[in-house]
Amino acid sequence: MEYAFEMLGITKKFPGIVANDNITLQVRPQEVHALLGENGAGKSTLMNVLFGLYHPEEGEIRIKGTPARIMNPGDANRRRIGMVHQHFKLVQNFTALENIILGAETTRGAVLKMDKARKRVVEIAERYKFNIDPDMPVEDMTVGMQQRVEIMKMLYRENEILIFDEPTAVLTPQEVDELMKIIRGLTEEGKSIVFISHKLNEIFRIADRCTVLRRGKSVGVVDIEGATKEELCEMMVGRKVLLQPQKTHVNPGDVLMEVKNLTVAGVKGHKDTVRNVSFNVRAGEIVCIAGIDGNGQTELVYGLTGMRKIESGSMVLDGRNCTKETIHFRNTHKLSHIPEDRHKHGLVLDYTLAENMILQTFFERNVSRCGIIDYRKASRRTDEMITKYDIRTARGPVTRTRSMSGGNQQKAIVARELERDFAVVIAVQPTRGMDVGAIEFIHKQLLSLRDMGKGVLLVSLELEEVMNISDRILVMYEGEIVGELLPDETDFRELGLYMAGAKRSDGRSEGGTNG
């Protein structure tokens, strides 16, 4: 049988690590082939090899049976290979049409010939039933629409092999449905698809076959029909994993954090702001803020932690009004914060692990005395956390955090924040970039802290995480809380409607404030 493309025995080494160890990926024509693996399993490296960004030490790429040398992304494009990146690469103030033709403009001399391009774009949109206005600026589009523009870019370039890198991460459940339909339509038109994901549900919905990577090696190719999630998960992680964390029932106690009519201004030039948000977090409760990225969650967290000024309203933490207090005050008065952006806020990358572990506590009695830091003590504490949280480092506490992998950096931050003295922890996507095993551990950790009577405010974009570990779900849409739901009484569909702004229940969110 002739494959649409094959990557045979690809080996790519980096200093100290074999990112791809003799990996073979064979994609049949018109199939959706999933590429499953944890972070650091080698998915991105493999795709970068396919696009000529990395040149492998060993192995061969064949397209329709003929060996191909791909030295750079231009070669890949000439071989009709295209990719939709997780973070879209669109010019915000260009229209859909302008973005689609960017880099492949038809010109007469130095003058753009838009008519021809427009005709083709409209044709493509009709053929694949994309509901896209070619003259709409990208900045006015929803994320789902932007993704369709990205897909159209590939179709405009007549790509035959389409690669989707974690395409659902930024979509609502409804948009995911839409995308699945589009992908099906693409295969019917003769395209071959590589679908990179670590979400088992989606792979089972869309993929025909699946290649599983683990630690740089291919552990097998599975026909999705007849496979089970547990089986795939075990292949990916290398051991049995509890997909659904065990949750015991806990009666929430006193209110630990009370937020009333909170309004926070948006980042400059950003229209998302927090408007009049009220809720509370009680002891022994995991409250989850769900919503699509960019609906004010970031600003809400900034307001709560003091990183942005609260315009109006109030925030009471453990009985203290902290509305106007500094970040330092909140840090030292029982607020813990796992930040959204681990590189911008969570870590000083050029500090060692031990130095990072004392980021908010370096002035405390048990770390420093008379203004002099006891790094030996800090190292010892770090060692404890390395063991407890299974943080993998090259040189222990003196490892530069920059040299650590993303998942381990995240573990370090989570360890630091959960081991501090706090009443409420604000955890923004705490498991981002972690592998399944680590996610399981962090979820267990959050649940046990909740059982001990701490309050957890979880901000998450992962619906599965939201449904699995929260006690109460608040849905944010355009800076407001539009719904308060209980995980046992709702489902993905309903949650999705709230997240997309199609449904709201103002009455119930008021009720939550008083409860």
Added chain:
Amino acid sequence: MDKPEKASVRFLTSESAGSLIAAVITIIIGLLLGLLILLIIAPTIALPAFRMLLTGGFGKIGVLSGIGRVLYYAVPLIMCGLAVGFTLKTGVFNIGVAGQYVMGLFAGLYVGISCAGIFGSFTWLAAIIAGAAAGGAWGFIQGVLQAFFNLNAIICGIMMNYTGLFLVSMIVENSKGVYVRGRGWTEIVPDAAVIPRAGLNNLFGNSTAANLSIFICIALCIFAWFILKKTTLGYRMKAVGLNAGAARYAGISVRKSILVGMLLAGAFAGLGGAMNHLGASGTRYAITDALPSQGFAGISVALIASSNPLGIIISGIFIAFLEVGGVGMQSFGLDPDLVDVITSVIIYFCAFSFVFKYLYFKLAARLRRSE
């Protein structure tokens, strides 16, 4: 490089070794560049003159006066280097060192000349403390402008340099008892205000001005190193310098850190100015509209040392060594301005050490990968 050993590769690609190697490469290229200019301008005497540049700092064989002179020249260079390097650690490029230096120099002279009657034989101490205070204040003002009004550090620094320089000229011209009217310079510093020689004159001879201040310099560099390495203050400042976002997240005040950094840096530079002018007896300060070169040479001093305060001691002495050698080159009939050009080319070229550091690590990474 046919078969590099693992351990040696690891050492050669380590941060500190890379900094050192890059510094040495930069210096060598800088020197070659100086030689090239010399060859173009004065080919007949180029080689002996260049030899003088490289060895003049040692003085004549058996006489240590050269080294004494180097130590005297090194004082302002080390202090200015420290003023640049210390703030670089907190993420601020302090280009206003020249202004802080002038302010310190002026305050030192003023106290030294006019307050000798009050402080007696400790006038020199009072004077250099005044210099540190004035420099610190000037640095602090710049810090306020940057931290609170978000002014561009470069523009702010340059403007503060000239404001400081002309402010000093204005005050000097209007200070009775300090300014010699009609001559455009200050009175001679009284002996009580001259920094003690601390026995260095016995070692290097009376012809050199090496004095106690070199020890103060070294002590302050160690002090700065200690602050950065061991204290909570240094921890804060470095966190701000490396990642202001993370520092803010952790509740560390970015503004306070910049202010403290600029205050201390200004004090270092001011002290350097005061110690330079009070180091030798019989010096005067002449009204000028040129910024002192030490302020800018300090940038080179700091960059060669990768802002490490202990490294700054060495790089400061090295640049001073070149300057002394440069003075020696004049004995070949070279124009003093030309000598300045050559030494300046070398000194300022050293500021490119970070470029070589970058290239070095890129090359090292490639070697490791191809291994």
